[in-house]
Amino acid sequence: MAVEMPQPAATPMAARELQGLLTNYRRTWRASIFSSVLAPLMSLVALGMSLGKIVDAGPGAHTFGTVDGQPVKYLLFLAPALMANTAMQTAIGESTYPVMSAMKWQKTYHAAIASPLSAFDVYLGHVMFIGLRVLMNCGIFLGTMALFGAVEAAGPAGIGPLLALPAAVLTGLAFAAPVVAWAVLQERDTGFSVVFRFVMIPLFLFSGTFFPVSQLPALIRPLAYVTPLWHGVDLCRGLALGSATAGSVLLHVGYLAAVVIAGLWYGARTFRRRLNP
Amino acid sequence: MAQITSADAPLIKAVGLRKVFPPAKRGGEPFTAVDGVDFELRRGEVFGFLGPNGAGKSSTMRMIGCVSPISGGELTILGMDPRVDSSRIKARLGVVPQEDSLDLELRVRENLLIYGRYFGLKRAEIAERTAELLEFVQLADRAESTVEPLSGGMKRRLTIARSLINSPEILILDEPTTGLDPQARHVVWDRLFRLKQAGTTLVLTTHYMDEAEQLCDRLVVMDHGRIAAEGSPRDLIERYSTREVLEIRFAPGSGDHESALAKAEGLIGTGERGSIDRLEELPDRILLYSDDGEAALAAVHGSGITPLASLVRRSSLEDVFLHLTGRTLVD
Ligand SMILES: Nc1ncnc2c1ncn2[C@@H]1O[C@H](COP(=O)(O)OP(=O)(O)OP(=O)(O)O)[C@@H](O)[C@H]1O
Ligand SMILES: [Mg+2]
Numbered sequence: 001m002a003v004e005m006p007q008p009a010a011t012p013m014a015a016r017e018l019q020g021l022l023t024n025y026r027r028t029w030r031a032s033i034f035s036s037v038l039a040p041l042m043s044l045v046a047l048g049m050s051l052g053k054i055v056d057a058g059p060g061a062h063t064f065g066t067v068d069g070q071p072v073k074y075l076l077f078l079a080p081a082l083m084a085n086t087a088m089q090t091a092i093g094e095s096t097y098p099v100m101s102a103m104k105w106q107k108t109y110h111a112a113i114a115s116p117l118s119a120f121d122v123y124l125g126h127v128m129f130i131g132l133r134v135l136m137n138c139g140i141f142l143g144t145m146a147l148f149g150a151v152e153a154a155g156p157a158g159i160g161p162l163l164a165l166p167a168a169v170l171t172g173l174a175f176a177a178p179v180v181a182w183a184v185l186q187e188r189d190t191g192f193s194v195v196f197r198f199v200m201i202p203l204f205l206f207s208g209t210f211f212p213v214s215q216l217p218a219l220i221r222p223l224a225y226v227t228p229l230w231h232g233v234d235l236c237r238g239l240a241l242g243s244a245t246a247g248s249v250l251l252h253v254g255y256l257a258a259v260v261i262a263g264l265w266y267g268a269r270t271f272r273r274r275l276n277p
Numbered sequence: 278m279a280q281i282t283s284a285d286a287p288l289i290k291a292v293g294l295r296k297v298f299p300p301a302k303r304g305g306e307p308f309t310a311v312d313g314v315d316f317e318l319r320r321g322e323v324f325g326f327l328g329p330n331g332a333g334k335s336s337t338m339r340m341i342g343c344v345s346p347i348s349g350g351e352l353t354i355l356g357m358d359p360r361v362d363s364s365r366i367k368a369r370l371g372v373v374p375q376e377d378s379l380d381l382e383l384r385v386r387e388n389l390l391i392y393g394r395y396f397g398l399k400r401a402e403i404a405e406r407t408a409e410l411l412e413f414v415q416l417a418d419r420a421e422s423t424v425e426p427l428s429g430g431m432k433r434r435l436t437i438a439r440s441l442i443n444s445p446e447i448l449i450l451d452e453p454t455t456g457l458d459p460q461a462r463h464v465v466w467d468r469l470f471r472l473k474q475a476g477t478t479l480v481l482t483t484h485y486m487d488e489a490e491q492l493c494d495r496l497v498v499m500d501h502g503r504i505a506a507e508g509s510p511r512d513l514i515e516r517y518s519t520r521e522v523l524e525i526r527f528a529p530g531s532g533d534h535e536s537a538l539a540k541a542e543g544l545i546g547t548g549e550r551g552s553i554d555r556l557e558e559l560p561d562r563i564l565l566y567s568d569d570g571e572a573a574l575a576a577v578h579g580s581g582i583t584p585l586a587s588l589v590r591r592s593s594l595e596d597v598f599l600h601l602t603g604r605t606l607v608d
Contacts, residue, residue, distance in 0.1 A: 013364070016394050016397065017395075019394050020391040020394060020395065021393075023383070023390060023391050023394075024380060024382065024387075024391070025381060027383055027384075027387070028382060047308075104378055106378065106379070106381055106382075107374075107376060107377075107378035108378060108379075108380050109377035110344075110374060110376075110378045111374075111379070111380075111392065112395055113344050113367075114342055114344060114367065114370075114372040114374065114378075115367060115392065115395035115396055115443075116364040116365070116367045116395065116396060116397070117364075117395055118363070118364065204372060211297045262380055265485050275344065276344055276345060276346060277298065277345060
């Protein structure tokens with residue numbers, strides 16, 4: 001149950017959970033930051049820079065769209081999509097084992113709900129924390145993109161690549177909200193490796209990160225369109241390259257926001273069921 | 278609105294309180310863990326729940342702690358309804374759950390910091406309370422240690438310190454000393470006693486009779502989700518047991534135990550000196566309840582029973598428990 005009456009000058013309940021997780025993160029960040037930024041960085045170097053040179057010189061150079069009549073370089077096509085993937089991977093990583101630990105191993109969720117926090121506050125605080133983690137990792141990734149020449153001024157006032165950052169956070173939340181809600185129900189961690197192998201990897205490969213979804217066989221193309229990752233990839237890319245239209249931005253933001261809201265609705269239920277039996 | 282409770286109003290009042298868990302599987306039976314209990318917690322007292330495994334003690338504690346919705350009856354805590362005001366109630370409670378829920382990766386001090394923040398306390402206030410509380414539970418020198426490697430007793434003391442961060446009016450302790458060595462238990466008892474002296478109201482569950490006798494002003498014995506008896510430890514012993522108990526043991530497998538049992542039954546309610554009120558059979562001994570244990574022993578010998586060993590002692594809560602639940606408390 002959430003508090004009905006606001007307490008003036010007191011930190012909102014969910015923000016208290018967020019603070020707790022940040023205090024914890026201050027002690028444990030070293031292990032996580034490396035892996036969550038390193039993997040997409042390797043893709044950027046291996047594919048964007050090396051393969052990119054071949055692709056840009058070949059007959060398929062126009063496959064990746066045009067901006068101002070010029071074909072988009074593969075590195076620029078790939079990099080913002082990898083940022084959306086960083087968002088997804090960070091979000092899923094933070095939404096699985098840490099949730100199980102807080103629920104079953106260390107029981108820190110149970111500790112939190114004995115205080116004025118409700119089960120929903122704890123859930124919301126955790127999703128907010130993951131949003132911050134996504135912002136951090138994607139921010140670092142964007143900085144690295146710039147170092148590797150994968151960022152060019154585009155869009156309104158040339159800040160398109162920066163606008164891709166909040167888009168990546170929204171993409172991350174679209175994974176975090178439902179995955180945290182689901183993870184709290186898990187009795188064992190076997191479901192997590194299923195998610196890593198059969199959700200995260202296929203999405204990574206087939207959601208338009210490495211090639212436009214239009215290249216997929218017509219039969220499976222609609223599948224790509226319903227995944228949040230495709231919306232995130234297309235949104236980040238469109239913003240970073242300055243090629244996004246108002247309509248496409250609205251569609252993608254609307255879709256991702258709807259997934260977040262559906263996730264929150266589900267999480268309110270699963271957390272209450274598990275923490276207030 | 279925070280409700281004003283008058284000084285003598287009970288801090289917690291439960292009437293016909295029930296907890297029914299939904300079936301684990303579809304088509305299964307719902308499970309009634311707490312089946313209509315009534316109790317009142319008065320300001321400044323230590324109130325205990327005794328009961329065998331599965332009696333419903335933790336389920337009751339969790340309802341009082343506002344983390345488990347009640348399934349029936351009425352529950353009022355600090356004058357408020359947990360269904361409406363759980364957050365406000367929880368702000369004034371301290372909870373030591375049956376299972377520790379510490380953040381093992383963090384330092385001792387950081388655990389208290391996070392918990393204090395949950396209650397919306399300011400950092401400076403938390404730092405001050407932390408120093409006091411760690412001193413109080415004798416962990417001041419471990420403030421900067423990671424929690425993981427601490428001993429069970431230290432973790433329990435840390436959990437108690439954490440539960441006090443908001444200076445609670447009611448402290449709920451679910452088996453505060455289970456799994457601790459005797460030394461550690463005595464430290465915990467001492468601290469709980471000091472809290473009571475300082476005016477904190479305590480509700481606790483325990484499997485230890487000595488703990489209940491030492492700490493509790495009043496207690497209830499729970500069994501199968503119901504309250505079997507209520508009173509002060511002394512009351513309960515007077516009401517449900519005799520002054521003394523004679524314990525007799527026999528060589529295992531000799532058959533003496535069984536034959537003695539039959540003979541001893543003949544000594545019940547004879548009205549003579551050494552007459553026994555009733556007896557309880559345990560796997561390894563027979564307990565004979567009498568107001569005069571030595572006379573009962575003489576009567577036992579007189580009836581031709583020759584125990585391998587015998588012991589006369591005063592009745593304890595354990596005997597009350599055994600009588601009411603038909604079980605010993607040793608798990
Ligand atoms: N979430 C739950 N869902 C279903 N049944 C439950 C749940 N929690 C407890 N129970 C059942 O309710 C009964 C009472 O459990 P409870 O934990 O209240 O007992 P207890 O008196 O605290 O026992 P112990 O001394 O072992 O801690 C048990 O049979 C238990 O299996
Ligand atoms: Mg219990």
